[in-house]
Amino acid sequence: MKKTIESLGEFGLIDKIKEWVPRSPKMICGIGDDTAVFRASSGTYQLLTIDTIVEDIDFKLSKARPEEIGWKALGINLSDIAAMGGTPKLAVISLTLPRKTSLQFVKGFYAGAGKLAKKFNVSIVGGDLSKGAKMSASVALLGESNPRRTIFRKGAKVGDFICVTGTLGGSILGKHLSFTPRIKEGEFLARHGVSSMIDISDGFLQDLNHLVYTPGVTFMISEREIPISKAAMKLARGNRRKALNHALSDGEDFELLCTVSPKNFHKVQKNWRRRFVIPFTAIGRVVRSSEAYRSQARRLGFQHF
C-alpha cells in the first residue's frame, strides 16, 4: 500500500520535507521554526513566512465575513513574525477564487487585510489572482528583527518558566477570525530575552512540544494556572475540566508561548504589567525528565513556582 500523508501526520511530513530540501548556508533558521530567518546585507535579520487558509477548513463562508477572512489570512502570518520577536513589513497576497465570487467579497477581504496591515504598519505590496473551485488565500510576509533579539523555538533550558500571553481555548467561537496578532508583545518578550518562543496555532500542548523536545528534558504544567478563556468556559457550558481541555488543546489561539529564565522572570512580569492589559501567565517549568517522573510517582504534580 502506498504511504499517504495522512498516515504520516503533519509533523512527520515536515520532517520528511526537511530531509528532501537541502539546508541553505545562508539561513540562520529555516524549515521547522515559525518563520525562515536570514541575514540581510545590512546586518539585520530578515524573516520570511507564508501561510494559507482554505475555505471549509480554516473558515466557512457561511460563518465568516469577508473582512474576517482577510484579517485572518494576514493575521496568521503576523502571528508567526510575532513569535520570532520580529517586526512585520511587507505582505503579498495570492487569492484563489471561484468564478462566481462577488466583487463585494473581494472588497471585504482586502478591507479586513488592509485594516490589520494598517494597525501594524504593514504594506500590502502585491499578489496574484487564481481561479479555483474553493476559495483560498496565501499570504507571504516579510519582516525583520534585531539579531540579538530574535527568538527561536529552540532555546528553552531546564529551570525556565513556561509562560503564555492572553487566555486560551474556544477560539472557534470567534477569536480564530478576529484575534490580534501579538506583535507588540512578541517584540517586548524578545527585548526581555525570553529563551524560546512560538505562537499557539496548533493548540497549547502541541505547540509546547515544539519548544521542549530535547531528550531528557520535559515540562511540568500547573493546570490550575492555565488562563482559561471565557469562550472555552462557554463551549464547555461552565464545566471547568472540559474548559481546561479546550484551553490545552484547541488550535488557533494565536497567543504567544515562551520560556523565561528564572533570572529574567520577575523583570519580565513586572514590566509586562506596566505595558499590557492582557495577562502574562507562568503556567509551568522546563524540567529534567527524571524529575517529572519522580513528581508523577509521588502524585504531587507541579503546582507552584
Place this chain on the structure above:
Amino acid sequence: MKKTIESLGEFGLIDKIKEWVPRSPKMICGIGDDTAVFRASSGTYQLLTIDTIVEDIDFKLSKARPEEIGWKALGINLSDIAAMGGTPKLAVISLTLPRKTSLQFVKGFYAGAGKLAKKFNVSIVGGDLSKGAKMSASVALLGESNPRRTIFRKGAKVGDFICVTGTLGGSILGKHLSFTPRIKEGEFLARHGVSSMIDISDGFLQDLNHLVYTPGVTFMISEREIPISKAAMKLARGNRRKALNHALSDGEDFELLCTVSPKNFHKVQKNWRRRFVIPFTAIGRVVRSSEAYRSQARRLGFQHF
C-alpha cells in the same frame, strides 16, 4: 444583481484591488508589475512575488508528474523575478494537499522544485502545509536587483523595438510544466538597458498590452517575424495561420517580452547571439496611435525595421 469577479475580469479586478489597497510610500513599485519592488536598507532593491497554481486549473494530476508540478510552482515565480531583471534568492512554499495524497507525490513535488531552485541558486527556506479538497501550491519568492538595472512594465517609448525571447505558442503540449525561467536572459537584458519588460504568462498579445498602454501610443507587429514554436505548429497541424494564433494568444510561454531603444538595439542583438542559444527576435515597434491608424488605412501593416 450582484457584480461577480467573472463579469469584471482579472484585470478589472486588479484595478479595483489597487484602489482598495493604499499605496505604500516604501514601494518603488507595487501592485500591477511582475513583482513588488522596494528599497532594502543596503541600497539594493528587493523583489517579492507570490503565485499560486491550482489542480485542474494550472495542471492536471493525471497529466503532470509531481516533479513537474513542483518545478512549475517555483518556476512561475522565477519568471516574474526574471521579468524585472532580478536575481532570485529565497523561496517559501505553501502546499495545500488532500488527505489521501501519497508521500511519493510530495517527495516528487519537492524534488522538482528543488532541482529548479538549485539551477538558479535559490534556497527553499520554509513553508506551510494545509489540507484541502484540491491540491494547490503557493510559492513566494524573494529576490534582489540593482536599482539602476531594474526593469518595469512601464518605460516603453515611441520608436522602441518590441522583442521576445525563445519561441511562442503551444505551451500546453509540455512547456507550461517544463519551461526554463529566463533568469539569465532577464539579467542580461536589464544590464543592456531595455526600456520595459514582462514575462509572457497570459499570452503574448495580452502581456504586450501591459507594456504599451499609454494613451496615444500603440504597437505594430510584423506577423511574419513572430517566432512560432514547434509545439504551436504541431497543435495547428501545420496550418501556419492557426499556429500564429497560438503564438499570439497562448498563455504560459514564460518567455520575456521587452522593448529596446533603437540606440541599444544592435548591441543587445549582437551580444545576445554571443551569449545565448535561444533566439531573441524583434517583432514590432512602439508607435504613435496616429501612425498605426495611417498604416492600417493604407493596408500596409508593419513589416520591416
